[in-house]
Amino acid sequence: KRDLLLLHSGGGVMTPASVKDFSARLAGSGIAAGAIASRFIGNLCGYPNSIGFDMGGTSTDVSLAWNGESRITKDWYIEFGYPIRFPSIEVLTIGAGGGSLAWQDEGGSLRNGPQSAxxxxxxxxxxxxxxxxxxxxxxxxxxxxxxxxAGGKITLDPALAAEAVQETVAEPFGMELHQAAEAIIAVANANMGNAVRLLSISRGYDPRDFALVAFGGAGALHGAAVAKELSIPTVIVPPNPGVTSALGCLLVDVQHDFSESFMADASTVSPAEMQAAFVLMEKQAVERLGHEGVAQEDMALQRTVEMMYQGQWRSLAVSAPARIESICPLIEAFHNEHEREFNYRREDAPVSIFRIAVKAIGIVPKAEIPRHGVLPHVPEPLGRRGVWFDGVSHDAAVYERDQLSAGAAFAGPAIVEQFDSTTVVPPGMSATVDGFLNILIVTKG
Structure with a gap:
C-alpha cells in the first residue's frame, strides 16, 4: 500500500495536498508521462539523446531528451491560449494521428489533419x-x-478503406489507388517530421545524434519513415507501444520547482549574495519535501541559473554548483549553452542574470524492467502479405510481437503485429530485439 501521488507536467509527482496549491501543474501531465517513458527507454537502450514520438488516434506528441535529461520549458500554453508558468517537460503536439482526415485545400493541395474522425x-x-x-x-x-x-476486437474493412481513399484523394487528384494512399501517408509523415525538426534542429540539436522512440497506437507504423526522412539512424519500439505513456508514471520521483527573480550583472554580482539566495530557497524546498513525507536521506536538490546577453529577451538555464564561489564558471557555461542552441557566442558581450531556481526531488522506488538473455536468431514469420512502399508491392514477412524473443533479427520489408500497435520495418531497414524486448530498427541498410 502506498500514498496517492499525482503526476505533473514538470516530470515529477506530488501529493493531493500539494495539488491544492499547484493544480495548474496537472495540465499536460499525460503527455509528460510519455516523454518520461521515452527518455527512460532511450537511456535503457544506451541512447541518452532520444526523441519521443508518441502518435495516437488524433495527435502526435514530440519530446526530446539530451544527455539523458528531458528538455524543459519555463512556460507553455494550453489549447485555448492560457499560459502555464511552471517549468514543464517541453512537448510539441500536432494534429496528426491514425484518424486524421485527408482533404484538399482551396489551392488544390493535399492536406492531412488536424481534423480527425x-x-x-x-x-x-x-x-x-x-x-x-x-x-x-x-x-x-x-x-x-x-x-x-486490438487482437481481433476491432475488424477493419479493406473495401471501405479503398473506397474512401479512392473518393477522397485518388479521383480528385487523378491518382491510382495505392499512389493516393502513399500520398496521404507522405503528407502525414512530412507534418510529423516538421514537428521533430521544430523541437530539434530549431533548438540547435542535430537529429542524426538521436534515436527515435516510437510509441502510441500508431507511432511504430510511421516511426521508421519519419526517422529516415530526418536521417535518424535508430528507431526504438518499446514492448507495449500503446501503453508506454502509462509506464512513465512509474518512473518518476516527487518533485517541486522553486524560482525567484535575481536580476544582476554577471560581472559584478557577489557570489556570496547568490549563494545566500539559493540557501534560502533550498530551505523552502526541503520543507516542502518534508511535508510530502520524503525522508532527509531521499532528498536531492538541483540548482539552475537563468542568464542572457544584455538586451536579449530570452534566457537560457545552466546548472549551478552546491556552493557558489565564483560566477565565472556560470558565465562560461552560459556561453557554451548559447552556442549550442543558437550556433554563436559573444565572449565580449555583457551577461545578465535573470532568475535562479531549485528543483527539489524526493526519490521514491520505481518500476524495474527485467532483462532477458539475448540469443541471436532469425525468427520464422507467421505469414506473409503484400505491402506497398514507393509504388511497389513487396512480399513482406508478418511477425507476432509476442513470438519475438530477445536476439531475434530480421530485415524489412516486415510487419510486426501486436494487441496495441503495429510496427512497420520498410525495405532496406533491419530490426533486432534487445534484452529488454524493444525492437531496434536500423534505418540505413
Missing part, C-alpha cells in the same frame, strides 16, 4: 459511416495494417 465514427474501415479517408484507411490500403486491431 475520432474514435467514432473513426476511419472509414471501422464501418461506422465515415467516408473520408484517414491515415488508418491509407495504411489498410497499403497492407501495412491487417484486417483487425
Amino acid at each position: 475520432g474514435a467514432f465514427p473513426g476511419p472509414a474501415c471501422y464501418k461506422n459511416g465515415n467516408r473520408i479517408a484517414t491515415n488508418t484507411d491509407a495504411n489498410v490500403v497499403l497492407g501495412r495494417l491487417g484486417t483487425s486491431l
Whole structure:
C-alpha cells in the first residue's frame, strides 16, 4: 500500500495536498508521462539523446531528451491560449494521428489533419459511416495494417478503406489507388517530421545524434519513415507501444520547482549574495519535501541559473554548483549553452542574470524492467502479405510481437503485429530485439 501521488507536467509527482496549491501543474501531465517513458527507454537502450514520438488516434506528441535529461520549458500554453508558468517537460503536439482526415485545400493541395474522425465514427474501415479517408484507411490500403486491431476486437474493412481513399484523394487528384494512399501517408509523415525538426534542429540539436522512440497506437507504423526522412539512424519500439505513456508514471520521483527573480550583472554580482539566495530557497524546498513525507536521506536538490546577453529577451538555464564561489564558471557555461542552441557566442558581450531556481526531488522506488538473455536468431514469420512502399508491392514477412524473443533479427520489408500497435520495418531497414524486448530498427541498410 502506498500514498496517492499525482503526476505533473514538470516530470515529477506530488501529493493531493500539494495539488491544492499547484493544480495548474496537472495540465499536460499525460503527455509528460510519455516523454518520461521515452527518455527512460532511450537511456535503457544506451541512447541518452532520444526523441519521443508518441502518435495516437488524433495527435502526435514530440519530446526530446539530451544527455539523458528531458528538455524543459519555463512556460507553455494550453489549447485555448492560457499560459502555464511552471517549468514543464517541453512537448510539441500536432494534429496528426491514425484518424486524421485527408482533404484538399482551396489551392488544390493535399492536406492531412488536424481534423480527425475520432474514435467514432473513426476511419472509414471501422464501418461506422465515415467516408473520408484517414491515415488508418491509407495504411489498410497499403497492407501495412491487417484486417483487425486490438487482437481481433476491432475488424477493419479493406473495401471501405479503398473506397474512401479512392473518393477522397485518388479521383480528385487523378491518382491510382495505392499512389493516393502513399500520398496521404507522405503528407502525414512530412507534418510529423516538421514537428521533430521544430523541437530539434530549431533548438540547435542535430537529429542524426538521436534515436527515435516510437510509441502510441500508431507511432511504430510511421516511426521508421519519419526517422529516415530526418536521417535518424535508430528507431526504438518499446514492448507495449500503446501503453508506454502509462509506464512513465512509474518512473518518476516527487518533485517541486522553486524560482525567484535575481536580476544582476554577471560581472559584478557577489557570489556570496547568490549563494545566500539559493540557501534560502533550498530551505523552502526541503520543507516542502518534508511535508510530502520524503525522508532527509531521499532528498536531492538541483540548482539552475537563468542568464542572457544584455538586451536579449530570452534566457537560457545552466546548472549551478552546491556552493557558489565564483560566477565565472556560470558565465562560461552560459556561453557554451548559447552556442549550442543558437550556433554563436559573444565572449565580449555583457551577461545578465535573470532568475535562479531549485528543483527539489524526493526519490521514491520505481518500476524495474527485467532483462532477458539475448540469443541471436532469425525468427520464422507467421505469414506473409503484400505491402506497398514507393509504388511497389513487396512480399513482406508478418511477425507476432509476442513470438519475438530477445536476439531475434530480421530485415524489412516486415510487419510486426501486436494487441496495441503495429510496427512497420520498410525495405532496406533491419530490426533486432534487445534484452529488454524493444525492437531496434536500423534505418540505413
